[in-house]
Amino acid sequence: MTVAVAEPxxxxxxxxxxxxxxxxxxxxxxxxxxxxxYGLLLAIGLGFGLVLEGLRFGFAGPWRAMxxxxxxxxxxxxxxxxxxxALVAFPLLSGASGEVVGAxxxxxxxxxxxxxxFGAAMQVVLGCGSGTLVNAGSGNPVSLLALPFFAIGSFLxxxxxxxxxxxxxxxxxxxxxxxxxxxxxxxxxxxxGLLLMLAAPGTRxxxxxxxxxALLLAAxxxxxxxxxxxxxxxxxxxxxxxxxxxxxLGADLSGSAFWAAPGNAGRLEASVLTDVTSLTNIGxxxxxxxxxxxxxxxLSQPLPKLPARAWAATIxxGLLLxxxxxxxxxxxxxxxxxxxxxxxxxxxxxxxxAFAGACVGVRLRPIxxxxxxx
Amino acid sequence: MTRRxxxxxxxxxxxxxxxxxxxxxxxxxxxxxxxxALGSGAAASGGFCGAMPE
Numbered sequence: 001m002t003v004a005v006a007e008p009x010x011x012x013x014x015x016x017x018x019x020x021x022x023x024x025x026x027x028x029x030x031x032x033x034x035x036x037x038y039g040l041l042l043a044i045g046l047g048f049g050l051v052l053e054g055l056r057f058g059f060a061g062p063w064r065a066m067x068x069x070x071x072x073x074x075x076x077x078x079x080x081x082x083x084x085x086a087l088v089a090f091p092l093l094s095g096a097s098g099e100v101v102g103a104x105x106x107x108x109x110x111x112x113x114x115x116x117x118f119g120a121a122m123q124v125v126l127g128c129g130s131g132t133l134v135n136a137g138s139g140n141p142v143s144l145l146a147l148p149f150f151a152i153g154s155f156l157x158x159x160x161x162x163x164x165x166x167x168x169x170x171x172x173x174x175x176x177x178x179x180x181x182x183x184x185x186x187x188x189x190x191x192x193g194l195l196l197m198l199a200a201p202g203t204r205x206x207x208x209x210x211x212x213x214a215l216l217l218a219a220x221x222x223x224x225x226x227x228x229x230x231x232x233x234x235x236x237x238x239x240x241x242x243x244x245x246x247x248x249l250g251a252d253l254s255g256s257a258f259w260a261a262p263g264n265a266g267r268l269e270a271s272v273l274t275d276v277t278s279l280t281n282i283g284x285x286x287x288x289x290x291x292x293x294x295x296x297x298x299l300s301q302p303l304p305k306l307p308a309r310a311w312a313a314t315i316x317x318g319l320l321l322x323x324x325x326x327x328x329x330x331x332x333x334x335x336x337x338x339x340x341x342x343x344x345x346x347x348x349x350x351x352x353x354a355f356a357g358a359c360v361g362v363r364l365r366p367i368x369x370x371x372x373x374x
Numbered sequence: 375m376t377r378r379x380x381x382x383x384x385x386x387x388x389x390x391x392x393x394x395x396x397x398x399x400x401x402x403x404x405x406x407x408x409x410x411a412l413g414s415g416a417a418a419s420g421g422f423c424g425a426m427p428e
Binding site: 031032033035036037038040092098099100101103104105106136137138139140144147148162165225226227228229230233234235240241244248257258261263264267270271272273274276277285286289292293298299300301303325326329330331334335338339344346 | 375388391405414
């Protein structure tokens with residue numbers, strides 16, 4: 001028998017006050033110790049975490065909803081956020097050459113295959129790049145276990161990235177300027193139209209909560225672009241954490257064209273508190289944790305009892321998420337969200353291939369013991 | 375066991391990462407770049423998942 005004890009509202013208010021103070025204190029500490037830009041990037045990361053967890057905005061879940069129930073509302077919200085970012089990012093990229101760069105990456109065999117594998121793996125653990133961070137921060141044990149393996153996989157994928165891209169890749173193709181923006185918006189509208197056409201009756205609307213979340217995410221992503229000079233990303237930071245762990249264990253990374261490159265070698269020696277994606281990743285996990293602490297009963301949910309094969313599948317899926325995201329030049333954030341919103345055509349290929357992979361992943365999930373079989 | 379335990383583990387993981395990192399890498403706020411990249415005149419140089427090694 002469980003006995004629920006109501007907490008006095010006064011102590012709950014004090015607890016929430018402490019949560020706000022903790023968030024402000026973290027940002028201030030990083031700004032003082034590392035520099036104002038880095039404090040601001042942590043604040044943006046916290047914002048991502050607060051919005052994603054607080055308003056329950058995700059990527060893997062809405063794709064699953066479309067595949068299994070033909071409910072497009074979550075994906076429509078994603079497309080709205082991408083369109084809003086594109087409206088600001090395209091002019092910024094055209095006018096501020098060099099200071100601000102897009103998420104441009106080449107389309108290739110490994111890139112397309114990586115996106116397919118990522119789409120499948122993210123449905124197995126029901127957590128994408130940002131989703132794994134958010135879910136880990138709010139205490140989801142599957143994502144918490146997947147996260148370190150995501151980092152290891154990302155490190156390993158980056159280690160051999162050049163070998164994979166040598167299998168065959170096109171030059172980097174981007175949409176730019178007003179015509180590029182127009183094409184991007186038309187393509188987003190076309191995808192939205194297709195989703196609405198395929199939607200089940202009664203699902204052809206986007207809840208207000210998701211519209212607000214999409215607009216807030218777009219504002220934060222634009223902030224990321226203006227402050228960091230690069231779009232929102234997740235996977236690079238996780239790979240950097242994995243690489244730092246490998247170096248600490250005595251690994252020699254001089255044999256990797258990726259990790260031995262001057263920029264990456266420099267970041268390996270520098271603090272994670274000066275790395276853009278590390279800071280936003282730390283912010284996302286912490287932001288989700290703060291939301292879970294803020295909610296009444298947010299952390300009192302019992303942990304699920306899963307079979308051993310589910311935990312083994314989580315480890316493998318975590319490794320695949322990280323490895324494949326490197327080959328695909330990003331995850332749902334770096335490739336899909338930021339790639340499309342800054343004009344990289346690899347973002348569109350990523351979307352198509354990852355969605356195809358997701359169709360496989362939703363069928364693998366019950367087989368692997370992560371949910372009851374239908 | 376509840377999510378309180380696993381969420382605390384996630385935060386402990388971050389704490390350990392930063393603690394370990396601060397022991398191996400120095401921070402100097404006086405060498406930090408300008409607050410905003412846009413308008414700074416400096417080329418963007420952060421690590422990103424889409425970027426090839428430079």
